[in-house]
Amino acid sequence: MKSCFRVLLVLFFLASTAFCDQTFPKPDWKELPDPVASPYAEQGGEVCVYIGPSPKSLNYYLENSSIAAHVFSGLYESLLSMSSRNLEYEPHLASKWSISDDKKTFTFWIDKRAKWSDGKPVTAQDVKWTFDAIMNPANKTGVHKVSLSRFESPEVLDDHTIRFTAKEVHWKNLLSIGTFDILPKHAYENLDFNKINFELPVVSGPYEIGELTENVSLTLERRRDWWNNDAVNVQGVNNFDTIRLRFYGESENAFEAFKKGLIDIIGVNTARTWVKETEGQQFADNWIIKQKIQNYRPVGFQGFAMNMRRPPFDDVSVRKAMAHLINREKMNAAIMYNQYFLHKSYFEDLYSPDNPCPNQPYDFNKDKARKLLADSGWKVNPKTGFLEKNGKPLTVKFLTRDSTAERFLAIYEQDLKDVGIQMVIDKKDWAAWMKDMDDFNYEITWAAWGAALFKDPEGMWASSEADRPSGNNITGFKNAKVDELIEMQKSIFSVEERHEICRKIDQLVYEQCPYVLLWNIDYTRLLYWNKFGTPDTVLTKYGDDSSAESYWWLDPYSVADLKDAMEQKLPLPPKPLSVVFDEVFVDPVMDKPKN
Template identity: 40%
Template sequence: MRDMIFRAFILVTLIAATFRCSSDVDVSLPPVEETPYSGELIGPPDTMADSQAVKGGVYSVWGSSYPRSLNAFVDNNSTSSDIMGLQFESLVVMDSAKEEPIGILAESWTVSPDRRTFTFKLRPEAQWSDGRPITSKDFVFYYDTIMNPKNLTTVFRIDLSRFERPEAPDDRTLIMKAKEPHWRNFWAVAGMTALPAHDLEGKDFNRVDTFSVTSGPYQVAENKVNRFVLLKRQPNWWGRKLRYNAGKYNFDYIRYRFMEDRDKALETFKGGMFDAYAIYTAKIWALQTDFDQVKKNWIIKQTIHNREPRGFQGFAINLRRERFQDLRVRQALGLLLNRQTMNEKLMYGQYILLNSYFPDLYPGYVNPARPVTAYNPEKAAALFAEAGYKVNAQGKLEKNGQVLKVSFLTSMTDLRHLNLYVEDLKKVGIDASIEQLSQSSIRDRLNNYDYDLYWISWGSGRLKDPESAYDSKQADIQAGNNLPGVKDAKVDALIESLKQETNSDRRTALLKQLDDRLVELQPYILLWQSDATRILYWNKFGHPEKPFGLYNREDAIQVYWWYDADKSKALEEAMKNGTALPAEPAEIRE
């Protein structure tokens, strides 16, 4: 434990840093100067954006662990996806409030009567950051890049594999032909990203980390591995001409700072080095968020509820390992996880215990037709015995002379949950251990399915397509999303039925059937989920009426929020005088 003098020194240092950073001024970063656009805006607006938003300022966000690559196509993680999403654009996006297509790089499109041929007409205004026009050939290059088996683009190949190679009869026309019917075919091609062929051709795409030519509102200006990534707003971004982008992408700079330890990240946030800090650890929210800056409203503490699609988190069980192919072993492992106690003692009852792989299909994220698996070591012991395991003289579970071993792969620094689980596994004779590695090392291991159990949190989406996560054909493809290696005829049949179903209500019914089958197979040990986003942020920002929109979480800040000079000045004055600012709502519901 630190001594009191050292803790006092840290506190003084952090307070000083807070005063230095509170005004959002970074003398090393000049304002982005852009030529005002006075032309008529094109297309419909984004109803989640605010017309009062202003450009300027620096937004610093905690990026957790530095990813293996900033190229999200070869390292499919949330941070890289956020950074890539600010640099590149797709043909079409789904409207932020309705399930309707909004053209971005495409100004129009047609769909053949059999819904197998999709023809897009590109916007003549669309151009790369180096001023060259974005053409249909850039989408052909994207297709060839993703479909190249040498590239670690496995997850993205699933959708594209349903299509013939694109046709580009001219620079502004792109034709995509589906090999087979699928309800997501339109959205699969609509989500295609243009990649700059003139810049990337001939390069090893697996080694492309940052991009010198982009199409989106931001571009990487500086990258310090394991420290930070600085994005700079494109001063003459072509997308300013779209009404859908009005009031969005307001910060001059976005700085992702990387720090693995959540507790250290919180202290750094208090010191002003991060502008916002989303909290996914219940202990931190319950015990470490009522500090002085929060009480004086210099930092806003809010719980935000909206309709964000919620996935699940759980321990992926590697079914490629022979000892985990016995369902009774997987069931027993699930019975030895004391979720209830962990939620009560470690997470202060803030989480919903899961019994579904698609929790957002059900009210309250819980399927009322089945119970949540309860801790039951006696039943677990009986299942191990049925599976042929006996306790040997050393107190270890053994079968055919082999001790049952379970290793947890993790990059987490907070091991409270894992330690409790490991202890409960050891009590029944399992040789359980924890292997801590960097996130980049873990990504390499996962790409090659070299693990026993891995704790992962999966997101969800407004359009659910479980093919990449559970289809048998994806089980042994390197760098895929079918982490457990699920191979099941019933699962495959349900996924095949989903592909053909165009009615959303019937798709939901099929997803619930798939959910039932996955619960039977137990490729994951399900954990828990939150029903809201909990966030702290410095009181110097403007934001829309719905801070995270209808379907987003804290990543909406980079898109919709803005630096408010008046709020920043009021914050600085309050901090100098030690006075409180007016309170903000503690809870927001859409």
């Protein structure tokens, strides 16, 4: 399952005005092997990974979550894919495509070899039906409507040719229509789209659903009859016969299962686990490998999202006070072993030492918080010790879904209480949390976001997205100046010019403080049992730990060595603790081997 390409397809677009009035691929185009995939990879076996809590749906169009996206990426395919070598578009369901002079008409020719798992051909009617289903107002497809709304409903020219017409020129247009997943019309057209959740029997991708045990696990089974199995650029990829995705509501429970051997690979999201709980014979003798992977994965952001649609967070002074009341330095030192950098931007990777971020951090300062609150009319009731305004106390309800947050919230709660703010913790499971988020039924919550190499600020920061259910603008952010800048960047094909506009947007958003920004890292922390073959780079250029499912393989010699080592209590040879992509990557086609 090339789940890392979900990241590429959803997030990246290499814009170029040279693409206009041309047909792709060029006549001299030829397939090249994937530069990350190992020629030594073997197919077969099973890998078990922790994916997160049990989802409420596997239909990515209905559940806007990384879990659903992860599963969907193995089941369904898009018209185009993207090269892991240079981020240029490659044929996928479409064998070729063209773009008109005015950059508004896009025509795709579907590969006549492409077939659904039931043997029926993939057709232009499937593409049109999927587009129309996403755009149907009755369907709860949320954020997926955003980019496709820039197009008219596509025109079917024949069974294998479809044409899209854009309402406006936008640098993201080809990405939008080239990379949304196509569903089989004949399998789903007579169903209620909003009820297509776990039954996904007809697929076109390299994997299909095997067993689903609610709240326990899901298996994906490799399709030996996948129509694209013989393509040059998928050799050494999609190696596991079975991918078992284990569900745990708490990451701590998943880590305990990992140490018992119930999970093979796990990404580590907590510093305490990484620093203090990777000790003992399993780690010392290299039965379990611990690696820090540095590649080009863009840096997102995380923070406490505040619902600006309702009091008290409709007041920017209250939001800024909340930011001044979190002791990030203390939390980083006391709980996270100083493993993280502290956020001061929503677009961290758009800044550098040569182009530093001008945003001034919201420092931990109770006096500043008190002044902001007082200026906004909040006064301490001497009888209760809590702030009040118009006879109502300043009480905030924190919606959480993970017990690992409790250590941080305990510190935050005490500092809020010290200035007169009462915080109530409302803990729910993943499904209930997602429903509340979709319905904007929350006051403040912890949210983490991935990032794009090339930024599109519309979905998260446009006023038009503030009231879209299941969208990304979860805080309800609205700002006229930001809207103007978002409109401005739509027709700009220069990446650098767009990034400069995003830096301006970042500074405007930062001033309005929709999130209490927290912290992050710029690498991937990975643990795995020492029984796999991996590429030299371990992960892909832009991928996270999920790319292991696509590029690793079960190595029979390593499996035997691990079994013997554990039985005889012997060490295995170590692997590098740190892997830097650029230091080990060699493109077998474009680069000469290093001496």
